[in-house]
Amino acid sequence: MTPYYDVDAVVLDIEGTTSATGFVVDVLYPYARSRFAALLTERADDPEVARAVAQVRELTGEPDADAVQVEKTLDAWLDEDRKATPLKTLQGVIWSEGFARGDLVSHFYDDVVPALRAWHAAGLRLYVYSSGSVAAQRAWFSSTPEGDLLPLVSGLYDTENAGPKQEPESYRRIASATGVEPGRLLFLSDRPGELDAARAAGWRTVGIRRPGEPYYEQGVGDHAQAGAFDQITVARSTS
Template identity: 85%
Template structure:
């Protein structure tokens, strides 16, 4: 039986990947990772209060809440409220990333990828295509996620990691311009894969190619991806680098 011919074809130098809903199930993040971090916020703030990254995140929580004297209990309460609202607040993502990194390192956690994703990433990487990640989860969380998979360490496939701190908010075109500049590529040589229409709109406004990934059961599946090209799996996307200037 012959394999289906990919419906979408792109000539680019790099693919930038969203994680939740795109490479991996949102349900895994919400049902496994969120409770794991919620149970450990208080201990993290107590045991690592002198850690510069923890201290900076706590200061950001205080700034965002307008309470410069918030004690650890108040900070934890805010983090849990943001978690309930699935708010993409940078200090929340920073602290979650630290907790998840420890969990992955201990073997408590193993990341999830849809079955079509890892073979596609390996195939694309083998052709010389560069792969980047842009997620609301912190760089630390991304690094742990890609290094602790059921199929081993995938970090060697990835050329760079971007989050809302080093790139900016995911629904702002300027964030995608920063990533293109960091990669040293013209906007038209990048392809962004995400399940969220607002993110796809921002990437296209920055001059990127876009494909909306629609997977059954994901939060944005019913909403659709607007007028962007659409794929249900990575198998439907074919990429070449024949037009590369590098």
């Protein structure tokens, strides 16, 4: 039976949900890794870069870390797939420029874009909540094989403006920022810990389980689940 949800807004995770984790790991991560050194040395005075570097130093307890040490830390965090905010910020800077140059084109599963367009046309608001930075999300949605999808999206949230993805308070913060009642928000993610946190904040949840994704075998706990977006019926009541 197709899950049916009467909600006002849908909040989307990216990796493993709208898009293949493999694309991020195999294409985007190496692209950023190869450009960290140039970014840290050539644009150290850029406010966004400088802020991220300061955050790296703070997180590592190394206030005097130079560009080489910061790059080593970033590489280590990449190897661990650590969701560190300064790493995501610097990746976002590099990816944004890569998308703008045409070096990169984002990936979406075939069922995603038609669903997003249909939901948007039906009056539902769409938001993104990803561990990737807002800058990276903006580049991701604006540089797709289907063209610029940003006009479909009402807001972008990451670990900096919302908080960690497995903490209920982050979801409360998003609900407050969007002005949507928690029970009228539907969160789609492949990660059970994120789904648990969203539900604890009063949101509706559906776990997305796509074969080949890292969390497929683990499952999504006791959350409703779907293998693709076209298996979810979302509507907005007008009453």
